[in-house]
Amino acid sequence: MSKVTVKDLDVKGKHVIVRVDFNVPHKGDTITDDNRIRAALPTINYLTENGAKVLLLSHLGKIKTDEDKVKNDMSIVAKRLAELTSAPVKFVNATRGPELEEAVKAQENGSIVLMQNTRYEKGETKNDPELGKYWASLGDAFVEDAFGSVHRAHASTVGIPSNMKEVAVGFLVEKELNVLGKALNDPQRPFVAILGGAKVSDKIGVIENLLKIADKVLIGGGMSYTFAAANGGKIGTSLLEADKEDLAKEFMEKGKGKLFLPVDTVIANDFDNPTDIKTVKAGEIPDGYMGLDIGPATVAEFQKELAGAKTVFWNGPMGVFEKPEFAKGTEEICKTLAELDGATTIIGGGDSASAAKNLGYADKFSHISTGGGASLEYMEGKELPGVAIIPEK
Numbered sequence: 184m185s186k187v188t189v190k191d192l193d194v195k196g197k198h199v200i201v202r203v204d205f206n207v208p209h210k211g212d213t214i215t216d217d218n219r220i221r222a223a224l225p226t227i228n229y230l231t232e233n234g235a236k237v238l239l240l241s242h243l244g245k246i247k248t249d250e251d252k253v254k255n256d257m258s259i260v261a262k263r264l265a266e267l268t269s270a271p272v273k274f275v276n277a278t279r280g281p282e283l284e285e286a287v288k289a290q291e292n293g294s295i296v297l298m299q300n301t302r303y304e305k306g307e308t309k310n311d312p313e314l315g316k317y318w319a320s321l322g323d324a325f326v327e328d329a330f331g332s333v334h335r336a337h338a339s340t341v342g343i344p345s346n347m348k349e350v351a352v353g354f355l356v357e358k359e360l361n362v363l364g365k366a367l368n369d370p371q372r373p374f375v376a377i378l379g380g381a382k383v384s385d386k387i388g389v390i391e392n393l394l395k396i397a398d399k400v401l402i403g404g405g406m407s408y409t410f411a412a413a414n415g416g417k418i419g420t421s422l423l424e425a426d427k428e429d430l431a432k433e434f435m436e437k438g439k440g441k442l443f444l445p446v447d448t449v450i451a452n453d454f455d456n457p458t459d460i461k462t463v464k465a466g467e468i469p470d471g472y473m474g475l476d477i478g479p480a481t482v483a484e485f486q487k488e489l490a491g492a493k494t495v496f497w498n499g500p501m502g503v504f505e506k507p508e509f510a511k512g513t514e515e516i517c518k519t520l521a522e523l524d525g526a527t528t529i530i531g532g533g534d535s536a537s538a539a540k541n542l543g544y545a546d547k548f549s550h551i552s553t554g555g556g557a558s559l560e561y562m563e564g565k566e567l568p569g570v571a572i573i574p575e576k
């Protein structure tokens with residue numbers, strides 16, 4: 184079964200609302216990474232080339248105060264979008280009202296209107312029924328292409344399509360669902376998952392589900408110290424979620440033979456100003472030291488477990504990769520995955536995606552998801568509200 188896609192819609196001369204993910208990193212007016220805008224282009228260009236009148240909606244940043252509004256003004260995205268597409272782009276500095284409605288009414292076939300930040304409206308994140316209905320009234324059809332936001336039931340992701348008949352997923356969401364869906368439901372085996380990052384509590388669901396689905400689950404990063412502590416190891420001042428030790432024990436029990444933990448760790452005497460850095464065996468961290476990366480023996484062990492893998496899903500760094508002293512484990516794992524022969528290699532967004540890009544390996548991966556939170560929830564086996572609302576063909 185597959186979802187109705189933008190190609191199934193008759194779009195010529197129609198007003199098509201597209202929820203895109205233009206939540207780009209930016210400093211002031213400068214967009215520091217325009218990847219999310221580029222990722223939305225296949226759907227946008229398809230629609231304009233096929234004569235649709237396109238209305239784009241996205242959020243940008245978190246909005247709590249008026250100052251946040253100034254910092255997250257969507258006009259910076261409109262400027263960049265106009266450089267990336269040949270279709271005319273009009274920015275409307277409103278999220279409702281006559282200015283927006285008239286701009287939409289005046290649209291010619293093949294043109295684009297980009298509306299101001301959806302989160303300027305308080306009702307957006309609450310999926311306010313009136314707001315979803317109002318936005319839906321601006322179009323004839325709706326296309327869901329904001330993969331980074333489909334795990335959230337907001338007015339723009341769920342409210343609009345609940346009020347429309349003609350709804351579909353765009354090319355980006357279609358691609359994400361195809362790649363992640365294949366890994367989840369019908370992976371080529373062996374399927375190895377590598378999970379890292381700071382907290383066990385953020386990854387409980389995904390560890391649980393992947394222990395059922397994957398052939399091996401390798402765990403690194405800050406969360407591995409809670410496992411080491413649960414094993415009775417000494418972890419010094421490393422990250423610990425004491426209330427998750429029982430759960431870690433349960434995972435180790437269930438995952439016997441398929442769950443792999445670090446065998447050594449890079450430690451330091453201080454996080455901010457590390458003057459003494461060394462490598463010790465896992466679970467043997469002296470008092471006053473903290474574990475900040477996986478060690479070389481763990482890298483070698485993980486490389487052994489990854490050899491011959493046909494599907495790999497990676498989410499979360501192996502250490503504090505933002506600091507060069509503790510980036511080696513993440514870099515080595517990233518390089519190993521990039522060089523795996525004949526495997527489908529998937530990065531579940533977020534920090535692992537940044538690591539691959541910064542290291543220049545981005546194009547060596549089969550797929551880098553544009554949605555960190557959404558791809559994790561999908562791999563947990565959870566229903567994504569913005570996807571569930573789009574019918575199957």
Ligand code: AMP
Binds near residue numbers: 382498
């Ligand atoms: P997450 O968002 O859960 O994937 O976590 C990513 C963050 O985990 C990054 O900012 C890393 O610096 C941090 N991290 C990874 N390993 C460790 C560690 N051993 N100690 C503290 N933080 C870590």
